[in-house]
Amino acid sequence: MLFIQEYWEQLAVVGLAILAIVRMKFELDSLKKDVSDLRSRNTFIDVVKLKAEMEVANRNITSLWDKYNSVNGKDKR
DSSP, rough: OOHHHHHHHHHHHHHHHHHHHHHHHHHHHHHHHHHHHHHHHHHHHHOOOHHHHHHHHHHHHHHHHHHHHHHHOOOOO
């Protein structure tokens, strides 16, 4: 009991420091999760854009080959 009476101020500071560290740890974990979510969303958006661009490119290539075959008289339709 005498120890607590003599060092209560230091114990309070240590307790508050531990509380602050734990709180910062939870905040940091939350921020890391948010960043991870944002990165995964950006990746998903990029993949969807690339897929759409590939579909357009494939349609253009098919159209060009159809046009080439029709010009050369190789159209089987």
